[in-house]
Amino acid sequence: MRRSLGVALWTLVGLLACFLGALNALVGTRAGRTMLARVASTVxxxxxxxxxxxxxxxxxxxxxxxxxxxxxxxxxxxxxxxxxxxxxxxxxxxxxxxxxxxxxxxxxxxxxxxxxxxxxxxxxxxxxxxxxxxxxxxxxxxxxxxxxxxxxxxxxxxxxxxxxxxxxxxxxxxxxxxxxxxxxxxxxxxxxxxxxxxxxxxxxxxxxxxxxxxxxxxxxxxxxxxxxxxxxxVVGRVTIEGRTLDVDLSRVRFPATQFRARGTVQWPRDTLLWNLVMNTDSATLTDIRFLDPRFPEHAVLHGGVTLASHGGRLLEIQLRPLDLTFGEGRLTGHVNAFSAADSGLVALRQGDLVARELSLDFPRVYIDSLPFHGRLTGRTIVDGPMSALKIETEWSFRDSLVPGWPESQIFGKGEINVAGKDLAFQPFAVETGRIDIGTVRRLVPGFDLQGELDASGTLTGTLKNAMFSGTLRHHDGDRPASVVRGVVGLDFRTDVLGVFTDVHADSLSLDGLTGRVAAFPLRGTLTGTIRMNGDLTGV
Structure with missing residues (x-):
């Protein structure tokens, strides 16, 4: 019995050796490899x-x-x-x-x-x-x-x-x-x-x-x-099921960007539907222009980003916390931005932002009607659609287009429209404001004064056809100040400045208003009611 079992085992070993030898012979020749390829393809x-x-x-x-x-x-x-x-x-x-x-x-x-x-x-x-x-x-x-x-x-x-x-x-x-x-x-x-x-x-x-x-x-x-x-x-896990991509990535690195991501991306038809949470160590916005091609150069984002699609047209971008550097400036806080596929930025929700020397070239990418250039410092609270945006400001603005970069300040709240061709006030209450007239003169070339304007009141209309109701105080260095109360309107939609006033002058100092005009013939102070309506050629 033992001898029969031994013969059987040796026979099996011999057959296996012959089989392996035949395989090696096949692999060792070109004809054999070609034949094996055909057999493998068939199997x-x-x-x-x-x-x-x-x-x-x-x-x-x-x-x-x-x-x-x-x-x-x-x-x-x-x-x-x-x-x-x-x-x-x-x-x-x-x-x-x-x-x-x-x-x-x-x-x-x-x-x-x-x-x-x-x-x-x-x-x-x-x-x-x-x-x-x-x-x-x-x-x-x-x-x-x-x-x-x-x-x-x-x-x-x-x-x-x-x-x-x-x-x-x-x-x-x-x-x-x-x-x-x-x-x-x-x-x-x-x-x-x-x-x-x-x-x-x-x-x-x-x-x-x-x-x-x-x-x-x-x-x-x-x-x-x-x-x-x-x-x-890229490091992490990806699962593809039908038209859904589920990701859990511990590291994603673009040339100048690194972040972590978790969530899903779906493509039921043509558009991508996002439900993705990202934590950015450092994200250079030009690396992720596939989210928004308008992202400007030299902007770097830190913090948390959540992308949530509301249908195929509307994308919500939650920035919580937001820490953005843009050139030498910085923007911190939190905000939810809503972007439509066919019209760009359409709403800002629950925004509480603090700017430090932030160049206005950054918001200008999304707000075409923004006419100011320079750097902004201060707090901004926003909520609502861009056509009816509720806003509170504690701003200090330095105008880069005026020699010396003079500073203006605006503290106020109200509603504005930044979705149209021109910035509109619907209305906006100026609690305290100090405006350098160099900035006003740049916007309104016919406004031929010097110094600063202090303002407290309400703005309505558009930036190029604005109506102010409240108190205005003009001062130019150590010259006497002028104070008026009432309604003042400026219309510079055409080449000729239009003026409307219905004010009471507490003190209208000719010395302060015309102090830089050589040989101006009048001096002193005026008081009383002033009413005007028309352009400068017909006043």
């Missing part, structure tokens, strides 16, 4: 819906292979991927159990082409039969395992190229969109990712009790075309 096609072409097979076969010139085609013969060289390491027991598990994967210069058909499925889904039961049809030779598991571990991608062709519905909203036409499938919006380099701890393409494609990223860098951005590094 693998049983597990996919489409076809796979393999140019050549190298390696030991028991623990891994090197494949060259691999082409993956969907049922319509559309190219899903071309792999010039693929190194695959595996445990054959996984294959025997019906699991497609690779322990090591290295892809050199792969070209991947993902196409979304009109029915919403992609060629990648169809090729691998994602979402279908019993994806793997290889009959188990050992203990049964999860038949539909497709898992790649320790993945390296070197200088790859990924192209996404997703369905395009509706109008083209940007010249940056690359559109392709494809007969029955309609239009594609094309997004390209070039120079893709990545190290993945794992890429789970499918599992029996898990949904979606999960990717655990150790390192990833690429250049994207839509939106146009350069990704220097």
């Amino acid at each position: 693998v096609e049983g597990a996919v819906h489409g076809s796979i072409e393999v140019g050549e097979v190298r390696g030991s076969l028991l623990t891994g292979v090197v494949l060259t010139d691999v082409r993956l085609l969907d049922p319509d013969s559309t190219l899903v991927a071309w792999l010039p060289r693929a190194e695959l390491g595996y445990n054959p027991i996984d294959f025997a159990a019906g699991r497609v598990v690779f322990m090591e994967v290295r892809l050199d210069r792969p070209i991947i082409n993902i196409v979304q058909h009109a029915n919403g499925r992609t060629n990648f889904d169809e090729l691998l039969r994602l979402g279908e039961k019993d994806t793997v049809t290889v009959r188990p030779l050992g203990p049964a395992g999860p038949r539909s598991l497709i898992l790649l571990r320790n993945v390296q991608i070197m200088d790859g190229s990924l192209t996404l062709r997703l369905q395009k519905h509706g109008e083209v909203n940007s010249t940056n969109e690359e559109i392709e036409f494809s007969g029955e499938d309609g239009r594609y919006r094309v997004r390209r990712f070039e120079h893709l380099n990545a190290r993945l701890a794992a890429m789970r393409i499918q599992a029996p009790r898990e949904k979606g494609i999960r990717i655990d990223i150790l390192r990833l860098a690429t250049e994207a075309t839509d939106p146009k951005l350069s990704i220097a590094d």
